[in-house]
Structures are given as structure tokens and as C-alpha cells.
Amino acid sequence: MRIGELAQRTGLTASRIRFYEKSGLLSTVERRENGYRQYGPQALWMLEIIAGAQSAGFSLDEIRSLLPDSHAMWQHDALLESLQRKVAEIELLQQRLVQNKARLLLAIDTLKNRPEDVACADRPQWVLDRLRADRTDDSNRS
Known part of the structure; x- marks a missing residue:
């Protein structure tokens, strides 16, 4: 053809x-x-x-x-090994995507629900502190 x-x-x-x-x-x-x-x-x-x-x-x-x-x-063995390695890479990527999604959702929630009594100039630091605290909580759970 x-x-x-x-x-x-x-x-x-x-x-x-x-x-x-x-x-x-x-x-x-x-x-x-x-x-x-x-x-x-x-x-x-x-x-x-x-x-x-x-x-x-x-x-x-x-x-x-x-x-x-x-x-x-x-090359059967090489093919099988490569396919298994790619599956492992995909699983690792999926884990990272789940973690990234959770962090983004937390950032969205934090931005939407920030306390009004925090001064405007202090809000970015408040958000960062909350995100850092969540990361610390995650590493303590591991």
C-alpha cells in the first residue's frame, strides 16, 4: 500500500x-x-x-x-522488563499527581476560606503557613 x-x-x-x-x-x-x-x-x-x-x-x-x-x-525478556518498568513509572506519576491535586485543592480552599480578620498584607504569609503546615502533617503521617 x-x-x-x-x-x-x-x-x-x-x-x-x-x-x-x-x-x-x-x-x-x-x-x-x-x-x-x-x-x-x-x-x-x-x-x-x-x-x-x-x-x-x-x-x-x-x-x-x-x-x-x-x-x-x-526480545521477550527485555520487552517484558520494559513494560513492567513503564507501569511502575506510571504508578509513581499517578501518586505524584494525587499529591499535587491535594495540594492545589488545599490552596484553593485556603484562599477561599481565609479569615477576614487577617490584614490584607498578611494574607499571603497566612496562606503559605497553612500550606507548609499541611506538608509537615503529611510527612509526620508517613
Whole structure:
């Protein structure tokens, strides 16, 4: 199939497909006499793997190391280890996001519910003190 059809079937742009080819991620490309690229059916599933891995947070270098070698052989152990490592990274990121969300919600609550009797010039310090106290409480609970 030509690049336009491949782009349509994968949902990727032709320029993205050419980028993957230039980056060495997509090597199953033949050139016809007229210079047009000709892609076999394996290009379709390779692009699905590449796009899926990128959306899961893998870098292009990580993807390159995980793709099958020139003999279409998967490095099973390396692939499994890399997938497990990515899951651990995602779990760590999720924990940080939960903590960041909690801090932001506390900041919002603190700003909305600050005491009116605190002088305007003292309010930023009051808010910061409350946020610091919450961080101290969190570390004491750990």
C-alpha cells in the first residue's frame, strides 16, 4: 500500500510515517521505480505498536529497543522488563499527581476560606503557613 492509504488506515499523518521511517522505527518500506514508497501489511501493525507505545509514554529510543530485530524476533525478556518498568513509572506519576491535586485543592480552599480578620498584607504569609503546615502533617503521617 502507498503512504496515503497507510496514513488513512492508521490515523497517522504521512509526515509522521516518514518521520518514523527516517528515525529507523519503520524499516519495512520498499521503493518503487517511480520513487513511491510501498508498504507491506507488517507496516500497519508496526505503526500501531509504535503509536500505542508512544501514547503509553515510551520514548522513541525506548520503542526502538523494543521492536523486533531484523529477523522479526521479539526480545521477550527485555520487552517484558520494559513494560513492567513503564507501569511502575506510571504508578509513581499517578501518586505524584494525587499529591499535587491535594495540594492545589488545599490552596484553593485556603484562599477561599481565609479569615477576614487577617490584614490584607498578611494574607499571603497566612496562606503559605497553612500550606507548609499541611506538608509537615503529611510527612509526620508517613
